[in-house]
Amino acid sequence: MNLHEYQARDLLRTAGIPVPEGGVATSPDQVEAIARRLGGTVVVKAQVHAGGRGKAGGVKLARDPGEARKAGTAILGMQIKGLVVEKVLVVPAADIASESYLGLIMDRESQRPVFMVSAAGGVDIEEVAAKTPEKITRLPVDPRYGLLAHQALGLGLVLYQDFQQARAAAAIMQQLYGVFVANGASLAEINPLVTTAAGQVLALDAKISIDDNELDRRPDLAALRDESAEEPSEVAARKAGLSFIKLDGDVGCVVNGAGLAMATMDLVKFYGGQPANFLDIGGSSNPEKVVSALRIITADRNVKAILFNIFGGITRTDDVANGIVTATRQFKVDLPIVIRLTGTNEAEAFRILEAVGMRALSDMDEAVKQVVALARGAAAKGGAA
Numbered sequence: 459m460n461l462h463e464y465q466a467r468d469l470l471r472t473a474g475i476p477v478p479e480g481g482v483a484t485s486p487d488q489v490e491a492i493a494r495r496l497g498g499t500v501v502v503k504a505q506v507h508a509g510g511r512g513k514a515g516g517v518k519l520a521r522d523p524g525e526a527r528k529a530g531t532a533i534l535g536m537q538i539k540g541l542v543v544e545k546v547l548v549v550p551a552a553d554i555a556s557e558s559y560l561g562l563i564m565d566r567e568s569q570r571p572v573f574m575v576s577a578a579g580g581v582d583i584e585e586v587a588a589k590t591p592e593k594i595t596r597l598p599v600d601p602r603y604g605l606l607a608h609q610a611l612g613l614g615l616v617l618y619q620d621f622q623q624a625r626a627a628a629a630i631m632q633q634l635y636g637v638f639v640a641n642g643a644s645l646a647e648i649n650p651l652v653t654t655a656a657g658q659v660l661a662l663d664a665k666i667s668i669d670d671n672e673l674d675r676r677p678d679l680a681a682l683r684d685e686s687a688e689e690p691s692e693v694a695a696r697k698a699g700l701s702f703i704k705l706d707g708d709v710g711c712v713v714n715g716a717g718l719a720m721a722t723m724d725l726v727k728f729y730g731g732q733p734a735n736f737l738d739i740g741g742s743s744n745p746e747k748v749v750s751a752l753r754i755i756t757a758d759r760n761v762k763a764i765l766f767n768i769f770g771g772i773t774r775t776d777d778v779a780n781g782i783v784t785a786t787r788q789f790k791v792d793l794p795i796v797i798r799l800t801g802t803n804e805a806e807a808f809r810i811l812e813a814v815g816m817r818a819l820s821d822m823d824e825a826v827k828q829v830v831a832l833a834r835g836a837a838a839k840g841g842a843a
């Protein structure tokens with residue numbers, strides 16, 4: 459789960475990291491009021507789950523409350539990478555002398571949190587990573603000890619020659635590590651970490667992603683979720699108790715079990731198709747889940763054909779068959795559906811489907827080949843029309 463900048467800033471501030479004060483606004487009136495309260499030049503910043511807001515026009519300097527209102531009017535309602543801006547953050551403008559990058563991610567390869575720091579921070583860190591990776595210093599952290607003082611100072615000296623500033627940055631890194639661990643983050647990033655003309659070191663932008671598995675035991679973090687900023691189909695799936703990830707392909711997949719769902723996606727790719735989603739309806743025998751799954755998948759306009767791949771162990775395939783029949787009765791599914799069922803009660807399942815004129819297969823390869831061909835046929839027809 460991604461946090462907005464204003465939420466991430468609160469976590470940093472609570473940990474003692476120097477973050478400029480500020481306020482969140484949803485209307486130009488509020489932007490003006492906050493700018494007046496702060497006094498002087500302010501920065502108005504779009505709060506969306508996307509990087510590159512600066513380049514997209516979502517970060518604007520304003521010299522007085524009137525200009526702040528104008529900036530607020532321009533930014534509120536604008537779209538950045540397809541996301542509508544509903545909130546802005548208003549902060550006093552910092553007098554920036556240098557911009558650095560500070561990031562901490564959970565790294566699968568080293569199976570540890572890894573710090574990444576670079577003196578070439580600011581808006582183009584992705585480009586720095588791609589073109590001049592030597593400008594980024596990486597340090598895996600042993601979770602048994604955390605980020606030790608000498609390691610933090612070493613990283614601080616990568617960023618700043620000035621010893622006071624290096625020490626300030628080192629303190630921020632240790633605090634950032636604390637925020638990362640205490641909140642079960644998978645990513646915590648400060649870009650830019652700036653020095654001001656007066657020599658201070660400040661965090662001007664913050665991005666934190668919380669591991670979804672943390673949320674059950676941290677209702678305070680779960681409450682920060684902004685559903686308006688998330689993929690609607692994933693929100694609907696979460697509410698229906700389904701594990702669902704939207705992808706860009708055109709073959710909708712309804713599968714029981716995460717492992718089989720992964721294998722199904724692999725096979726769709728193997729036969730030349732593109733999966734539209736990962737979906738695990740779970741091990742339960744609940745027809746309602748099938749109904750929810752079909753609703754979510756048919757709402758995706760990219761989907762050209764749907765594949766059910768059900769291995770009946772604890773899941774009873776006759777229940778799934780009933781779910782498919784119930785769902786297709788509740789609303790018209792205009793898309794071709796290929797059903798592969800095998801295992802518990804499969805004879806009964808085949809009978810249930812045949813009774814309504816649907817046919818099921820028991821061979822997985824055969825089913826995947828068919829659904830890929832159907833999706834391709836529909837795409838070709840769509841292209842010709």
Ligand code: GDP
Pocket residue numbers: 501503508509510511512513517550551552553554557580581649650662663
């Ligand atoms: P991002 O583009 O989404 O990463 O948004 P940032 O919050 O990082 O802002 C982008 C850029 O705007 C920064 O790298 C700065 O160059 C600039 N910026 C942000 N805040 C301030 C500020 O307080 N003062 C000045 N002068 N520039 C700022």
Ligand code: MN
Pocket residue numbers: 580581649650663
């Ligand atoms: Mn940034």
